[in-house]
Amino acid sequence: MLKPDFLQAEDRIRIVAPAGKVVKEKILDGVNLLSQQGFEVITGDHVFNYCFQFAATDQNRLNDLQQALDDPHCKAIICARGGYGAIRLVDRIDLTAFRKHPKWLVGFSDITVLHARLQQEGFCSIHGAMPGFYLKDNQPTESFDKLIETLTGKHSAITVSSHPLNRAGQTSGSLVGGNLSILYSLMGTPLEPKTDGNILFIEDLSEYLYHLDRIMHSLKLAGKLKNLSGLILGGFTEMKDNDSPFGQTAPEIICDAVKDYHYPICFDFPAGHIDRNLPLVFGAKHHLSVDIEMAVLETI
Structure with a gap:
């Protein structure tokens, strides 16, 4: 792009x-x-x-x-x-x-x-x-x-501390995504996310956990999660639960939805509705490396 x-x-x-x-x-x-x-x-x-x-x-x-x-x-x-x-x-x-x-x-x-x-x-x-x-x-x-x-053209690699649910691996692809609820709302429109071969970034704010589960499984049914190159999870902030608990955290819900796939996954990336909201260049080619100690995202 x-x-x-x-x-x-x-x-x-x-x-x-x-x-x-x-x-x-x-x-x-x-x-x-x-x-x-x-x-x-x-x-x-x-x-x-x-x-x-x-x-x-x-x-x-x-x-x-x-x-x-x-x-x-x-x-x-x-x-x-x-x-x-x-x-x-x-x-x-x-x-x-x-x-x-x-x-x-x-x-x-x-x-x-x-x-x-x-x-x-x-x-x-x-x-x-x-x-x-x-x-x-x-x-x-x-x-x-x-x-x-x-x-100003001085964008540098972003290094993220390890997370227990990260999935190790290395991959490259165009970076796409944004707010998960908005992406979900664009399904079936000409603007629905093109995820095949790409690294998908998602984040969200104040969603109910059951609704997050619905979104993730809807994306899975639509084939939007199967052929990703990699998955990056930003802030999932102020998530809400019902009086009858859903039983999983936001990271666990996401892991469950993509458990059948094998691409690298990075949690707690510093972007989204959080104080440390670092810039991401959507559309640009990136390399994502995830191991047991850290994850690194850099433009290529």
């Missing part, structure tokens, strides 16, 4: 809000931090509007996103937040100008929908932190620092 050009000093970044309502105070310092790195930062006209739970009406959110996609001088589009709403816009996006002047798209959670659209078109994008996660205790987070490194 095609990687857009990496950013240099004074390049333009546009901030858009294609999904949930944005609280200005939660992202403004993060947006300002981007400017302090030497980039020209332009915030979409409707980022701080709202329409019920959405950041502005569908049309206004689309207008901001389309303007960013069309801008020939923009080198990266960073989504203000996730939430819900990108799926209401994705089939109305015009990528004609984007194809002539590709740019990085950055975000996670609901932004998985937009990553899927760009992968369908043959472009890489970045699953990474959004402005509300750039600062902690008034200091730039590792998630922010690593995102800037990735945007």
